[in-house]
Amino acid sequence: MSASNTNRADWNEQALKEIASNDAGRPVLFSNARVLTMDPLIGTMTGADVLIVGSVVVGVGPGIVTAAQDDNAIVVDCTGMTIVPAVVDAVALVGGRAHRSHHVATLTPGNTADLLVVPDECATDVPGALATLFARPDQVSALVAAGDLVLWAGADVPGRPTAPAAGIPASQDLTGHPRIGVWIDREDFLHQELTMDGRYDETRGGRPHAYQGQFWIDGNRIDYLDDLGFWAFGEFHGDELHHAGYVMKLG
Template identity: 50%
Template sequence: MNTAFTPELLERIIDNQAEYTRPLLFVGARVHLFDSVVADMDDADILLGEGFIVGTGPGIVTAAGDDNALVIDCAGMVIVPVVVDVRAALGLTAERASDVGTLWPGNTGSFAIVDGAIAADAAGAISTLLTHPESVAAIVLDGRVVLWNGVRTANAPDRTEKALTGAATPSTSPYLGMWIDESGFLHQELTADGRYDETRGGRPHAFQGSFWIAGDRIDYLDDLGFWAFGEFVDGILHHGPYTLTRR
């Protein structure tokens, strides 16, 4: 546990987000921006507005009082994006506006803070995120602290089922029935028990499995073990290269 990341400080941060009257200022960390233009920064600060980064770099802390910032001491910490955009890091995006995840002002405030004693560089910090999240000091998503000293906060989304939370009970879905593509090659039947059955090129039961529907998205888990998805748009089911209508 990082002693600077106290429960009392977390309470102040969460209380502040109701009106976001004070920006959050994370100070004194080694910041890995994952930006091809700007190098990583030692002893740097990140000023966080409501959901986005206002400033990145050394010396921002000098204006903390002027901005009435809520300061989080990150000395000895490593900060990395939680969305790693290799394209941006290698300079393979056409423009900065298309970069995802870089810790550049104007981008979404989503990053992780890891103790430098555990991870001395970006690779170590990201590895810790993936393998030992309980050791991560904090994770900020869209400007809100969702993990604090390895523990999920009240801001953390409640997703206990892999990608399927909120999926409609099949018996209540308006999309049940037989769906056939334009050529007649693919017939896909969605039944009220949450099962699908595909006929392909006249070959019955070519693929069978379970499905879940959330909004206009359908997720498939085939009995062979692979996952797939489709999307309903204006009464049309788009599934891979196929466009299906209900018959």
């Protein structure tokens, strides 16, 4: 069967409807596929299932479908399909990872559910599957990003995730934001002031205005654009701000 016939518009149409209306957090099971996990321990499996719950891969391998009814899972029949990671570790592809723990973006239980489903004939290997995505997206059966559908049966999914607009984002309204204030590291060397107008001002070792610029907070991440032109980042862990090797708390 050719790719064009395998990937017709009504491919798993009922499953698509169920996923689109999945407000109850039901698991989604891609079943009976050839799975190129890119995990050196798990390897490649045939007639295998990939189970995702929310944004996480929770199971890979044959036989998971036997519990689909027990778990009220949405089953996507992937007969004749190959599943590969949608986010690929290019270094691993060329054999440049010495340890399994160093591999990223594999279809391993516990990893983010980024996966690509294409007809077998479009995926002799992982690079071939990715080439299909870029050159012939109409042949893609499914593209899933962190558990969310992007493509289905060669077409955009309504409400699909979209990339943010390119360019420096607008300033945030940080009025009353709990992260605003002066952050001080454990040795009292670095003082980083975050202000409501989206600006930061660092004092280092008593040297004022060592670095100044803009910042943006997105969840537990903070991105900095220094007035000198470089970008940096930090992460909030509870009441701590981790940035460039420093651990700070609000003063």
